[in-house]
Amino acid sequence: MRKRKIPMRMCVGCREMKLKKELIRVVKSPDGDIDIDLRGKAPGRGAYLCPQKTCMDKAAKNRLLEKAFEQKIIPEVYEKLKSQLNEGEVYL
Numbered sequence: 001m002r003k004r005k006i007p008m009r010m011c012v013g014c015r016e017m018k019l020k021k022e023l024i025r026v027v028k029s030p031d032g033d034i035d036i037d038l039r040g041k042a043p044g045r046g047a048y049l050c051p052q053k054t055c056m057d058k059a060a061k062n063r064l065l066e067k068a069f070e071q072k073i074i075p076e077v078y079e080k081l082k083s084q085l086n087e088g089e090v091y092l
Helices: 053-061 064-069 077-084
Strands: 007-011 017-019 024-028 033-035 046-050
Touching: 033 077, 046 053, 046 064, 053 064, 053 077
Parallel strands: none
Antiparallel strands: 007 017, 024 033, 024 046
16 A cells, blocks of 8 residues: 655745645735745635744844745735734634
């Protein structure tokens, strides 16, 4: 029997490899909009974050999502992502 490969992804905040299902996918749509992808299947470029405030803060402070998506991100987008995290809209 072959073992199934378990998908792993790196958090852009803490740079740790974790199980894909433990992380939150932030997606840049083909239109350039940035949002949290709850299903993990939205089209576009994805970056992953741990569901912890420290990783989101580090990503915002060091502009790590800007580097991942290769585009400028306005502070309001980071605030929107933080509010979604704080309101518990992200379920793992």
